[in-house]
Amino acid sequence: MARNFDNDRNDRDDRGSRGPRTGRPGTRRRRVSRISADKIDYIDYKDVKLLLSFIAENGKIMPRRLTGVTAWQQRKITEAIKRARNIALLPYIKY
Amino acid sequence: MRTYEVIFISAPGTADDDLTKLTTQLEQTVTTRGGIVTKTEHWGRRKLAYSIGKYDEGNYTLLYIDGTGQEIAEVERRLRVTDFVIRHITVRTDEDLKRAAKVKAKRKPTAAGRVPGEDLNLDLDDSDGLSEDEE
Known part of the structure; x- marks a missing residue:
């Protein structure tokens, strides 16, 4: 399981402002949540563009470990993504 | 409602x-x-x-x-x-929107003239405003 997550992370290294992978392991700067930075107060399930930035290539919801959002934001994002999926704005799975 | x-x-x-x-x-x-x-x-x-x-x-x-x-x-x-x-x-949507509006209103006073790293300078800005008023 743990190994799997690590692979995930490597795959996605080009996604964020993570910077060069130098220095000691575990000293990487934590990603700042886009939600906080853009001062979004209401996470709208209709905002497909925003939600797309929180789902992975295969359509899965990204863990907040990778996106840097707060726990509260993650819950709201999850809720919004699930609503969006229900009305076919977002896919459940993408191949 | x-x-x-x-x-x-x-x-x-x-x-x-x-x-x-x-x-x-x-x-x-x-x-x-x-x-x-x-x-x-x-x-x-x-x-x-x-x-x-x-x-x-x-x-x-x-x-x-x-x-x-x-x-x-x-x-x-x-x-x-x-x-x-x-x-x-x-x-x-009313509950979430209400909450969002509240958060927004709360942030507004400090968000004016926002500069990068303003979180650190919050106290400075405030005291500046005060001293000017006093003079």
Whole structure:
């Protein structure tokens, strides 16, 4: 399981402002949540563009470990993504 | 008063007449029960993220409704019995929107003249303003 997550992370290294992978392991700067930075107060399930930035290539919801959002934001994002999926704005799975 | 958003997807082959008829009908059901339809949005034909039944596309309609909840039950029932509606969802938004508005209002005073790293300089800004006033 743990190994799997690590692979995930490597795959996605080009996604964020993570910077060069130098220095000691575990000293990487934590990603700042886009939600906080853009001062979004209401996470709208209709905002497909925003939600797309929180789902992975295969359509899965990204863990907040990778996106840097707060726990509260993650819950709201999850809720919004699930609503969006229900009305076919977002896919459940993408191949 | 609660606010709701009702989205429904109608099949791509639906006649415009049927759709407008349904929306006006829904608006009537809401108003006769004491609610208000504050806004109606037609998104038009959109590609679905996945196929529903045999459809790859759908016609999205979004209703913003203010009401008590009773009219929603009837609106939902109508959507369920209407054949060309292939998917619908109702979301209650007042609580989340209220909370969002509160957060926004709270942030506003400090957000004026925002500069990068302003979180660190908050105290400085405040004391500056004060001293000027005193002089």
